[in-house]
Structure formats: C-alpha cells, structure tokens
Amino acid sequence: MNVLIILEDFVNDESMVLPIVKAMMVAIGKPKARVTVCKNPRLRGHAEALRWEKIQEILERYGGMTDMFLVCVDRDGNEDRRAKLDGLEKKAQKFLTEKYQSPKKFLGENAWQELEVWVLAGCEDLPKSWKWSEIRAEEKSKKGYFVQFAEQRSLLEARCQGRGILAEEAAKRYDRIRQRCPEDIQEIEKNIRQWCELSQ
Numbered sequence: 001m002n003v004l005i006i007l008e009d010f011v012n013d014e015s016m017v018l019p020i021v022k023a024m025m026v027a028i029g030k031p032k033a034r035v036t037v038c039k040n041p042r043l044r045g046h047a048e049a050l051r052w053e054k055i056q057e058i059l060e061r062y063g064g065m066t067d068m069f070l071v072c073v074d075r076d077g078n079e080d081r082r083a084k085l086d087g088l089e090k091k092a093q094k095f096l097t098e099k100y101q102s103p104k105k106f107l108g109e110n111a112w113q114e115l116e117v118w119v120l121a122g123c124e125d126l127p128k129s130w131k132w133s134e135i136r137a138e139e140k141s142k143k144g145y146f147v148q149f150a151e152q153r154s155l156l157e158a159r160c161q162g163r164g165i166l167a168e169e170a171a172k173r174y175d176r177i178r179q180r181c182p183e184d185i186q187e188i189e190k191n192i193r194q195w196c197e198l199s200q
Helices: 010-028 052-065 081-099 116-121 132-137 141-152 159-171 174-180 185-198
Strands: 002-007 034-037 068-074 105-111
Touching (some): 002 010, 010 068, 010 159, 010 174, 010 185, 052 068, 052 081, 068 081, 081 105, 116 141, 116 174, 132 141, 141 159, 159 174, 174 185
Parallel strands (some): 002 068, 068 105
C-alpha cells in the first residue's frame, strides 16, 4: 500500500507526521505500507492544502501510484475546518473513483489544535503542571507548549526545533498518542482500518 501525506507546510510538518503515520500503519497491520510526503507542489498554508485545484493537481500527478491520500492540517481552533475537509474528501473521492479502476481512498484530518500536539501526546516527560485537556484546547499549542517543551529538552537549535527528534521518540509510543488524541488520530486510524477491510 502506498500512502501519500499532504501537509500545509511539509518543511516543518514532515518530520512530525511521517513517523506517527508509519507507526499507525504498523498498528493497523500494514507494516509494509510505503508512506511518503507530497513535496511537489509545495503547499503554503492550510488555505492551499484545502483548495480543490491544488488537491486535484496532486491527485492527477500521483493517483496512478498512490492507494491512499491523507491531508493533515492544523485545526487552529477553527470549528469550520472539519466541514471543509468533509467537502474536500467528497470531491476528491468522486474524482478518484471516476478516474481509477483500482480502489483509492482520500482522507482529511485536522489536528487538535496543531500537529505538534500529536508529538507531545507521545512524550512522557512533559511538565507535571501541564494539563492534557488544556494542551488539546489551546489554539496556539505550538507556541504555548511545543516550543517550551523543545526548549526544556534543549532542542530549539536542532533542525525544525527538534520536531523530528521528538516525533521519532513519540512514535515509539503510538498507543499513547492514539489514546490521548481521540478526535483526530483515532478517527484517521478508524477510517483507514475500514477502508482496508472494504478494499481487500
């Protein structure tokens, strides 16, 4: 199975999302899944990642070699983002079904509230004073929590402020990420599992 992840900013987000999605595929029973990140075209921000014209371009370019497309964007406290993703999923799924004979799947998810929270979910050494419900609810969780944690771990000077280093650690505790992120990680996993069962 070939999975292509579509991100709003692959430069910063790839190192976080890739190890977590790979760990998810192992948990689902697809350890040999080939998971990659779309780098061409380079999307700049959630507006481009949610724009149909950009998504269509990606589907046309990579559809023949991809079984599943997964768009991951920050929620940023925006309650309408899920509705936008739903509309995009519908349009993209229709396009893939009409264009290709082999089964293909398009999924979209918004991280509560930013992708960095998925990484924090798998870290066991967060400050004791932090409440998980507050981290999940914080619209600016990257600045409010992730950067502080990266600084505490002396990773601010590392590539992408240590996102990759922390994500690799977190992905080893995928069950913990899954348990702490029911609104997004569990949803992605459930949808992938359902599709895998249907397409067998």
